[in-house]
Amino acid sequence: MRELTHRSITTFLMTLPLVIILVFFSIYPFVSLIKMSFSSFIVGKGYEYVGLKNVWRFIEDQRAWESIGRTFLYVFVSVSGEFVVGLGLALLVKGKFKGVIRTMVIIPMLVAPIAVGIIWRLMYDPVFGIINQILAKIGIQGKNWLADPQIALWSVIIVEIWQWTPFIFLILLAGLESLPKECYEGAKIDGASSWQTFVYFTIPLMSPIIIVALFFRTMECFKAFDKIWILTGGGPSDVTEIISIYIYRVSFRHNLLGYGAFLALIMVGFIVIYNLSYMGFLRRKI
C-alpha cells in the first residue's frame, strides 16, 4: 500500500510538467479562443461579449463558405495526388536505390514552407521562371501559373504535392519493405499477376499504414498557410484563398478578431470531426 502510494506520487510528479505545459499551451489558449469567438474586439476597449453575432455573420458570409469549399478541394486533391505519386515512388524504389537516391527524394519535405513558396514563385514566374523557359525551348507557350484564375489553385496544389509526397513515400516504403515475403511467394506459385498481387495482397496488407499516412497528411493540409501566402496571397481574385488565409485576412486585415477567432474555431471543429471519424474508421480496420 505504501509502495503504491509512493508510486502514485512519483507518477503524478513525473506527469505534472506535461500537464502544466498542456494547460498553458493547449487548454488555456483553446478556452481563450472559445471566449474570443463570442466577442468582438472594440478599439480601445478590448473584447466585448456579443452572443451569437459571429455565428449569424458566419452563416451569411459567402466568402467564408467559398473558402471552406476551396479548402476541401485543396486538401482532397493535394492528399490524393501525394498518395498516388508517393505510392508509385515507393513501389518503384522498394528493395533498391538505398542511400543517396532515397535521401534526395525526401529533400522537399525538409525545406521550410516559406522557402518552398519563394522557390516555386520564382520557378512559376512567367517572364524569368524556369518552367516557362523550358516550355519555350520545346515550343510550348508558357502560362501565367499564379496569375491566371483558371489555373492558380492547381499551380499551388502542385507545390503542395511536390513538398509532401516524400512524407507519404517514406511511410509507404517502410510499410512495403516490412510486408511478409511468404504471401508474395505463395501468390506467385498460384500464378497471380503483378496487378492481382498488388490489389489483393499489397493494398489490404498496407491499408493500416496507408490510413495513418493519409490521416497525418490530411490534418496538416487543412492547416496550410505560409506557402500559399507567399505564392499568391490568396489571389488572383480569391481563387487560392483557403480558410486559413481567409481567417488571417478577417483577423488582421479587417481587425475582426472575434469573428476571426470564431472562424478558427470552426476550422478546429472540422479537424476534430475529421479526426474522430478517421480514428473510428481506423479502429474498425485494424
Added chain:
Amino acid sequence: MISKSKKGLISLVLAVTILTTFSNFAMTQVKELHIAINKSPWLPAFEKLTKMYEGETGVKMVLHVFPFMGLYEKELAAVTTASKTYDLMNMNEIWGPFFYAGRYLTPLKEIDPEFTVPSHLMQFFWEGYWDDKVHYQAPTGVLYGIHVNGNIHLLQYREDKYKEAGLPTPPETWDDVLEAARKLFDPPNFYGYVIRGARGDPIFYNSMTIRHAYNGYMFRDPLKGDFTITVNDEKNVEAWEMYARNLNEYGPPGVGNIGQTEMMGLLASGRALQAIVVSAAFPHLDDPEFSAVPFKIQFAVPPKGRGGDHSSTVAGWTMVVPRFISDERKKAALDFLKWSITQKPQVEYTKMGGVPVSTTVFQSELMRDPKYRFLKATQDSIPYFSSMPLIPECAQIRDVMGLHLNRALIEEEGVRESLDKTAQEILEIMRGAGYKGVTIAPRS
C-alpha cells in the same frame, strides 16, 4: 551639539541629494531601446543608423525585425496586453489610426511638452497625427509619431530608352507615359510599363498614385468629416481605365500576381522600362550585383492625370511610442527620434541606403551625386504628397478595394463594376463602424 533645526536641514539636504541621485540614476537607467520594425529594403540602412546612435550615446539598440505581415500582430498583441516589450514601434499608415483611436500610444507632447516638429521635417500628409474630433489624421490632431524613412512613390523610367525614341524627359502626364509605353513595347525584350498588380496591398497602393493624379479619391472631404464615398466616380473610373487597361496593355504577362519583388526584378533586368516604384528601391536599382541597368533608371515626380495634378503617395511608416512603458523609456525613445531627424544622421542614413525625412539633406553635397539623383525628384514631389484616408477602418477598406482592383485587372470584373462593388463594400464597413449618414455619391 547640533540643534534640532540644523538636524532637520541636514536631513532635508540628504533626502534631496538621495532623491536626486536616484532619479538621475533612474534617468540614466535606460541602457537599451527595443524597436519593433518591419523587414524592408531600407532596413539595413536603419540598422546602421541605430549603430551610429549606439556609438554616440552608448544606448544599446535592439531591433526586433518581423516581416510586414507579422509586425502588425506583434504590435497589436503588445499594446492590447499592456506589454512593455518595445520602446518604439514602426507602424504602417494603415494600422496607425487603429492604434491612435484606441489610445494605445503616447502623444509625443506628453513625453516632452516642449517638443515641436522641426520645420525641416517633410510633412507626410499628416501621418502620425490623429484628431479624435474629426476621427481622422489631421494637422489639428495630436502628434503620435515621426517618420523615420521618407519613402514615397516616384516614377522610375529608363531615360536612355526615352532619349533613343526621341521622347521628352521626364514624362509630364500619364498620357506621355502611355505614349512611351506604346512606343517602347517590344515583348518579350521590353515591356512598356509594369503594374504591381497582386491582390490586396500591392495593387491598392500602386494604383493610388494614378487615382489621386486624376483627382480620384475615396471620400469627398474627410478632413471636414465628409465621408461620402466617391471611389466609383468618373475620375476614379478614368484613372482606373488608364491603369488597368491602357497601361497594362504594354505590361508583362502574369501582372495579377506581380508584387514589389517582381516589379523591381523586371526593372533591374532591363525588361520593364517604367513603373511607379517606392524611392527606397534606389540603392538596389543602381547596384551592379542586382541590376543589369545600373544608373540607367531615372527618377521623376509621378505624372499629372487628365484634369488633375501630380501626386506622390507616401509609403507611410511612422515610429511611435507605446503607452505602457515607463516615462524614462518613453523619454529615451523620443531622444532617439529627435536625434534621428537631425541633419548629420539624415545625411549618413541616406548614404547608407535609407530615404531621408528631413529637407536638410537637400542642402547637402548628396544632391550633386548621381548616386542620389532620387533626392531631386523627392524634393520636387513634396507639394504633391498624398495618402489614403487614414481612419481605423482603412486596413479593411484597403483589403476590400485591393481584391476588386485585382479582379478588374485580371478581367474577372469590369472597371466600373469593380469600383461600384468597392463603393458598396466600403459603405457597409463604414455603416458597420458607426459612421452616421455615409452614402455613395451620386454619379454626375
